[in-house]
Amino acid sequence: MTVGLDDRRPPRWEWAVDRLIGAGRLGAELSLVAMMVLITLEVICRSFLGFSLTIVDETCGYLVVALLFLGMSYSLREQALLRVEFIINALPSRARAWIELLFDVASLGFAVVILYQMGRLAISSWQRGMVAPTLMETPIYLPQLVMPVGALLLLLGLLAEIARDVHVLAGGAPRVSS
Amino acid sequence: QTWKGYTFIPSVTHAAYKNLEAMGAEFTKVSGGRIQVRNSAGGQLPVNATSITQAVGEGIITFAQDGFYTGNIQIGALPFLPMLAGNYEEFQKIVALLEPYLQAELDKRGVKLLATYNFPQQTIWATSELTAMDQLQGKKLRVANNPQAQFFQRLGAIPVTLGTPEVASALQRSVVDGVVTASAGGGLLWGDMFKSNYRITICWDNFLIIVNKEAFEKLPADMQPKIVAAARQHADALTRELAQSEITSTEMLKGKGIKMSEPSPEIVKAMTAKAEPVWNEWAKGVGPQAVEALAKARTAIGH
Amino acid sequence: MSGWVADFALALGVLLALLLGGMWIPFAIGIAGLVSLYFADGLMGFRALGLVTWGSVNSFTLTAIPLFILMADILLQSGVSHRFYIGLTKLVRGLPGGLLQTNIAGCAMFAAISGSSVATAAAIGTVALPQLDQRGYDRRMAAGSLCAGGTLGILIPPSIPFIIYGTFTETSIARLFMAGIVPGFLLAFIFMVYVGIVAWMRPGVAPRDRTHVSLAEKMRALIDLLPFILLMATVLGGIYFGFATPTEAGAIGASLAVVVSVIWGDLTLARFRAALTNTVKISCALLFIILTAFIFAYAVENVGVSQNIARLLVESGLDRYQFLIAIVLMYIVLGCVVDSIGMIVLTVPLLYPAVIGFGFDGIWFGVILVIMVELGQITPPFGINLFVVQGISKWPLRDVNLGCGPYWFLIIGFAGLLTLFPEIALWLPGQMFDR
Numbered sequence: 019m020t021v022g023l024d025d026r027r028p029p030r031w032e033w034a035v036d037r038l039i040g041a042g043r044l045g046a047e048l049s050l051v052a053m054m055v056l057i058t059l060e061v062i063c064r065s066f067l068g069f070s071l072t073i074v075d076e077t078c079g080y081l082v083v084a085l086l087f088l089g090m091s092y093s094l095r096e097q098a099l100l101r102v103e104f105i106i107n108a109l110p111s112r113a114r115a116w117i118e119l120l121f122d123v124a125s126l127g128f129a130v131v132i133l134y135q136m137g138r139l140a141i142s143s144w145q146r147g148m149v150a151p152t153l154m155e156t157p158i159y160l161p162q163l164v165m166p167v168g169a170l171l172l173l174l175g176l177l178a179e180i181a182r183d184v185h186v187l188a189g190g191a192p193r194v195s196s
Numbered sequence: 197q198t199w200k201g202y203t204f205i206p207s208v209t210h211a212a213y214k215n216l217e218a219m220g221a222e223f224t225k226v227s228g229g230r231i232q233v234r235n236s237a238g239g240q241l242p243v244n245a246t247s248i249t250q251a252v253g254e255g256i257i258t259f260a261q262d263g264f265y266t267g268n269i270q271i272g273a274l275p276f277l278p279m280l281a282g283n284y285e286e287f288q289k290i291v292a293l294l295e296p297y298l299q300a301e302l303d304k305r306g307v308k309l310l311a312t313y314n315f316p317q318q319t320i321w322a323t324s325e326l327t328a329m330d331q332l333q334g335k336k337l338r339v340a341n342n343p344q345a346q347f348f349q350r351l352g353a354i355p356v357t358l359g360t361p362e363v364a365s366a367l368q369r370s371v372v373d374g375v376v377t378a379s380a381g382g383g384l385l386w387g388d389m390f391k392s393n394y395r396i397t398i399c400w401d402n403f404l405i406i407v408n409k410e411a412f413e414k415l416p417a418d419m420q421p422k423i424v425a426a427a428r429q430h431a432d433a434l435t436r437e438l439a440q441s442e443i444t445s446t447e448m449l450k451g452k453g454i455k456m457s458e459p460s461p462e463i464v465k466a467m468t469a470k471a472e473p474v475w476n477e478w479a480k481g482v483g484p485q486a487v488e489a490l491a492k493a494r495t496a497i498g499h
Numbered sequence: 500m501s502g503w504v505a506d507f508a509l510a511l512g513v514l515l516a517l518l519l520g521g522m523w524i525p526f527a528i529g530i531a532g533l534v535s536l537y538f539a540d541g542l543m544g545f546r547a548l549g550l551v552t553w554g555s556v557n558s559f560t561l562t563a564i565p566l567f568i569l570m571a572d573i574l575l576q577s578g579v580s581h582r583f584y585i586g587l588t589k590l591v592r593g594l595p596g597g598l599l600q601t602n603i604a605g606c607a608m609f610a611a612i613s614g615s616s617v618a619t620a621a622a623i624g625t626v627a628l629p630q631l632d633q634r635g636y637d638r639r640m641a642a643g644s645l646c647a648g649g650t651l652g653i654l655i656p657p658s659i660p661f662i663i664y665g666t667f668t669e670t671s672i673a674r675l676f677m678a679g680i681v682p683g684f685l686l687a688f689i690f691m692v693y694v695g696i697v698a699w700m701r702p703g704v705a706p707r708d709r710t711h712v713s714l715a716e717k718m719r720a721l722i723d724l725l726p727f728i729l730l731m732a733t734v735l736g737g738i739y740f741g742f743a744t745p746t747e748a749g750a751i752g753a754s755l756a757v758v759v760s761v762i763w764g765d766l767t768l769a770r771f772r773a774a775l776t777n778t779v780k781i782s783c784a785l786l787f788i789i790l791t792a793f794i795f796a797y798a799v800e801n802v803g804v805s806q807n808i809a810r811l812l813v814e815s816g817l818d819r820y821q822f823l824i825a826i827v828l829m830y831i832v833l834g835c836v837v838d839s840i841g842m843i844v845l846t847v848p849l850l851y852p853a854v855i856g857f858g859f860d861g862i863w864f865g866v867i868l869v870i871m872v873e874l875g876q877i878t879p880p881f882g883i884n885l886f887v888v889q890g891i892s893k894w895p896l897r898d899v900n901l902g903c904g905p906y907w908f909l910i911i912g913f914a915g916l917l918t919l920f921p922e923i924a925l926w927l928p929g930q931m932f933d934r
């Protein structure tokens with residue numbers, strides 16, 4: 019059996035990307051636990067103890083943002099995003115590899131736009147001193163910061179996908195589709 | 197040039213949206229067709245009610261009815277302070293003296309204030325019997341903002357903040373027991389679920405009509421005052437229409453069997469005294485401008 | 500006038516090309532949105548992306564999506580679902596169709612604690628398929644019962660599609676949930692009647708199990724069902740009696756699932772972490788689609804598409820039933836290429852104004868929409884439940900597809916029934932909310 023390109027260990031930078039995305043995933047998991055605990059506490063306090071924590075509605079909104087932005091690159095990395103594969107599966111493998119490269123580059127463009135715009139929003143909220151019109155009066159740029167961070171992780175994940183596409187086009191084995 | 201109009205009111209059949217459309221048509225008319233207008237109601241664009249000021253500043257929306265600006269423009273919460281204005285004349289005085297402060301803050305965000313209008317008096321609506329303030333003890337009350345929450349907390353109520361779409365189901369399932377709103381607002385939306393209405397005026401809601409500064413200043417100099425005049429005229433008409441609707445809605449809701457009671461002047465006085473520390477705390481929290489504006493307001497209305 | 504048509508056609512064309520080409524769905528939707536924004540307003544159009552994203556994802560209501568997924572996953576990881584299925588087997592085996600009936604009843608019950616069809620089909624399928632295979636059940640019948648049973652996951656509350664529909668249309672999620680109960684269990688009943696008839700006519704599809712189940716065994720089986728009944732009662736009862744909003748019920752359910760799984764199953768910290776990781780993976784994939792759909796919706800709303808479509812449809816001279824049939828046909832076609840969440844988020848913002856314009860009830864339409872989504876989930880080539888069941892069973896996709904055929908017609912017929920008798924959906928919420 020010949021030693022194919024695939025038998026090499028993943029390059030160091032891809033390993034680093036996986037660690038970063040893994041850190042994002044951990045943040046998403048913590049956000050998930052936090053929303054579960056906070057809402058449960060709120061319902062118990064309100065129904066049985068006669069007071070409201072008053073911050074749960076607002077905090078959980080931020081936690082959803084954190085969950086999505088910190089976790090979406092992990093979904094990408096795990097190939098858990100949905101797609102329609104019946105046409106692409108019918109194509110010869112080389113044509114398929116080219117299309118995947120093209121699509122991943124286009125997706126990278128999307129991620130760049132998102133990264134730029136999310137960063138701009140957080141900065142604009144910070145410069146304008148915006149606070150949430152709620153009891154906590156949260157400086158709004160703080161929860162918004164997680165959006166550019168998540169967009170950056172997504173961008174890194176896509177770079178890894180593109181590296182994989184190029185690798186396949188150079189004759190390596192394709193990733194097993196999940 | 198296409199101007200995008202937006203309102204925080206999530207209904208195309210509401211008087212406020214109709215007013216926005218009429219105002220937009222007037223903009224087209226006074227600009228001699230130079231301004232074309234496209235309107236959306238709250239929620240039709242995925243721009244939060246609380247982000248409208250920022251969206252107008254960035255030109256994503258050109259002009260808007262802005263109801264939730266107090267997060268962007270904290271000093272704007274002055275007319276919302278509970279029990280501050282004792283009657284409508286006092287409320288109008290407060291709004292008038294607030295305007296320069298508002299415009300200064302809006303300027304920094306690329307927004308121009310065209311006009312203000314207001315919702316009728318905000319009173320307390322409950323799903324159970326409520327004929328006196330001490331019955332608020334332990335009740336879960338949906339409030340609009342931080343000063344209101346602190347006020348009701350002092351009265352022993354449990355303030356809850358909820359998005360508008362969640363309120364109906366929260367009332368049905370007693371997640372909240374009451375709401376601070378107007379007859380012509382939440383009264384119409386959730387009237388079926390209320391049993392009583394304690395008509396103590398907590399405040400009047402002061403709303404803004406704002407425009408993206410850059411788009412406005414691009415207009416010829418002689419056209420600009422016409423736009424302002426059109427906005428003011430429609431804002432005033434909307435205030436009057438809402439006030440009229442408050443009267444008919446209150447009658448209608450009374451007819452449906454909602455028990456309404458009025459507070460005595462002594463009660464109002466006692467509640468105002470209870471609210472006073474909340475005003476001061478709010479002003480201190482916002483900054484010296486707010487302290488100054490609050491002092492001016494209290495001089496103007498004589499307490 | 501023509502401006503919006505060109506822009507919308509461009510957005511739609513790009514979207515379909517990317518979707519059919521096999522791009523990850525959220526990127527396909529997002530890029531179509533960006534193209535449309537660029538075409539209308541140039542680079543300036545992108546300035547709204549920050550506020551649009553923040554405005555759509557910063558939402559308390561959306562917490563229900565990951566939390567309902569977490570609840571179901573905890574039960575799966577801890578083996579509680581497994582005990583539940585085996586217990587149910589002992590109770591339902593007497594009916595003609597045997598385990599096929601267990602599949603549908605099991606799915607219906609699992610649906611009452613799970614918000615998604617995939618979770619439902621996977622939870623019951625994982626446990627059921629080895630049993631079915633081992634006992635020589637007919638593959639097509641077995642696969643069909645699991646795929647179709649799985650779709651009940653979104654009609655019987657809690658339901659992620661109802662939450663999303665409620666979020667986009669600002670209709671009451673509590674009402675939508677209550678509106679799904681009667682149709683959901685009725686549809687389960689129809690499925691069971693169908694299975695019974697087939698098993699009666701062709702006994703070979705479902706081998707009879709003649710072993711005797713003692714009363715003690717039946718009691719033990721009931722205990723295996725207890726955690727599920729407890730969770731169902733808490734989630735639905737919590738909403739009904741006002742302890743929690745439908746959104747909050749997701750968190751209560753997940754917390755209670757932890758408790759239940761420690762008592763009845765073997766939930767270790769490692770398994771809890773596995774459930775968390777899996778939930779992040781799945782819910783972020785869904786939320787990512789929702790986010791890009793908000794961007795797409797903004798892009799087409801930016802040029803006034805939904806108002807124009809609503810106006811054109813209302814002025815088109817179609818009567819309301821022709822309009823409804825047109826919508827149903829559109830969803831059948833869409834169901835071939837888009838997944839369930841995509842179907843809702845791409846169409847509802849565009850069509851809802853017209854639906855209301857034609858005088859349909861918003862809650863009733865939500866139920867019809869979810870039934871159309873169920874149909875899409877078992878429509879080849881892109882039917883998510885087909886993939887789930889095929890993935891677990893490793894049977895030929897052809898058998899799975901063919902097994903679903905009859906259910907496809909049952910679901911269409913059921914949509915017709917709901918159109919003739921809207922009370923099937925609207926009676927329960929009416930009883931609850933409009934006393």
Ligand code: NA
Binds near residue numbers: 609611615656658
């Ligand atoms: Na369900």
Ligand code: NA
Binds near residue numbers: 833
């Ligand atoms: Na499908």
